């Protein structure tokens with residue numbers, strides 16, 4: 001099974017960035033543990049601070065991977081293009097947010113992604129990525145209609 005994890009802007013700074021909200025772990029150290037935890041899964045990882053590159057990554061992985069775990073970060077709240085890209089691909093997408101966006105500023109309550117995703121995991125820290133992997137592992141044949 002092949003899964004892609006796609007992270008949006010500023011998530012390259014996890015561990016340094018607002019640790020009170022996003023924690024002290026870098027994504028790289030978490031990702032090493034994740035790969036060890038799921039040795040039978042082939043992971044692809046992409047992070048970008050640029051909206052169009054996230055659209056390109058969704059198109060690139062969206063027809064070959066069995067699932068995509070996407071944290072579009074701030075673009076969640078603004079990007080019609082990312083929402084359209086999710087609707088355009090075959091692979092099911094799970095939206096993940098590290099922080100509980102519903103407990104923060106009002107503008108974070110809007111998502112252009114949630115309605116296009118299979119589901120969303122919000123506010124559970126980096127554990128959300130692991131839970132999304134487990135979901136795809138348990139439901140490997142699910143695809144978008």
Ligand code: DQA
Nearest residue numbers: 071073074097098099101108
């Ligand atoms: C985030 C929440 C977004 O509102 C924010 O812009 C981020 C990270 C999260 O994972 O909690 O950059 O997606």
